[in-house]
Amino acid sequence: MEEQIAKKIVIIDDDQEIVNIIKATLKSKGYTTLAAYNGEDGLKLVKQENPDLVLVDLRMPVMSGMEVCKRLRKEPKYRNLPIIVMTAIGKDSGKSEEFWKNALQCDDFLTKPFDPLNLLGRVEFIFRRDEYISTKEGAARVPNAVKESRVNLADATPKQVVKTFIEAWNEQDFASEYNCLAEEMRGNISLKDYMTRRKQFYLDSEGKRRSQKLVKVLETTQSHNAARVVCVREDTINSLSKQREETYVLRKTDAGWKIISVRSKPA
Numbered sequence: 001m002e003e004q005i006a007k008k009i010v011i012i013d014d015d016q017e018i019v020n021i022i023k024a025t026l027k028s029k030g031y032t033t034l035a036a037y038n039g040e041d042g043l044k045l046v047k048q049e050n051p052d053l054v055l056v057d058l059r060m061p062v063m064s065g066m067e068v069c070k071r072l073r074k075e076p077k078y079r080n081l082p083i084i085v086m087t088a089i090g091k092d093s094g095k096s097e098e099f100w101k102n103a104l105q106c107d108d109f110l111t112k113p114f115d116p117l118n119l120l121g122r123v124e125f126i127f128r129r130d131e132y133i134s135t136k137e138g139a140a141r142v143p144n145a146v147k148e149s150r151v152n153l154a155d156a157t158p159k160q161v162v163k164t165f166i167e168a169w170n171e172q173d174f175a176s177e178y179n180c181l182a183e184e185m186r187g188n189i190s191l192k193d194y195m196t197r198r199k200q201f202y203l204d205s206e207g208k209r210r211s212q213k214l215v216k217v218l219e220t221t222q223s224h225n226a227a228r229v230v231c232v233r234e235d236t237i238n239s240l241s242k243q244r245e246e247t248y249v250l251r252k253t254d255a256g257w258k259i260i261s262v263r264s265k266p267a
Contacts, residue, residue, distance in 0.1 A: 007127060010049060011035045012042030012068060013057040013086065018112075022055065025116040026123065029263060039063025043071060046078070053126060055119075058087040066104060073105045082126045086119070088112040108187060121184020121260045128262065153179050154256040158227035161257045162248045163214045166233055170211050174198040182251060182258035211236045215243065225252040233264075 014037050023033045036042035040063040058065040072078040083106040100109040165180035174195045219230040227250040234243045249261045
């Protein structure tokens with residue numbers, strides 16, 4: 001099987017210490033990172049490297065991050081390029097993250113200081129959202145009743161949470177799928193919107209032709225509030241099956257174990 005190509009991420013921030021922390025966090029998950037320390041150099045770097053994602057601060061010399069976002073969104077080539085804005089401005093502005101996301105036309109907005117694992121979760125969510133959330137504009141709002149999960153997620157083990165998350169697709173149990181995810185993975189989307197979009201994606205992709213299952217657990221490690229589950233997952237579409245190895249990282253919350261990151265590779 002072909003080896004997966006690492007996602008390329010451009011970091012634009014004038015604080016070298018923050019850049020180094022972000023680089024180390026992202027590289028630990030196999031991402032390729034490049035950095036620029038002002039908006040003008042950052043914009044040039046994006047155009048040279050054509051990254052999969054841009055992380056940008058707002059307050060920078062030469063050119064602000066706001067101007068970087070504005071110029072990228074003006075060009076059709078970069079109109080859909082994922083952008084995460086990271087800044088301390090939001091903390092004292094009195095405005096919500098949703099306000100800033102709309103104003104800057106960015107995909108996510110993170111207020112400094114932030115937990116690097118929070119940033120990592122949001123990065124991984126953006127890269128997987130086409131699989132887990134339909135972002136199709138104008139998608140029909142399709143009613144979907146909330147189903148009772150077969151597992152009480154509040155008391156479930158990390159392995160049970162992962163199994164529930166993978167196999168929820170088979171019964172369109174998107175409420176359970178949502179409840180397996182930590183905030184880092186699902187972002188600011190509500191349960192109602194998540195279910196609506198997942199249902200639409202199920203219909204658009206003729207979901208009945210597809211089934212998902214956890215084949216076997218290869219490794220489990222667990223501490224007081226962190227866990228890691230490595231497993232083999234199998235997706236079957238029209239009787240054609242394909243397996244891949246997935247690594248899930250979870251953290252313990254008041255509502256039980258929640259998934260904060262997922263990484264895949266061919267089995």
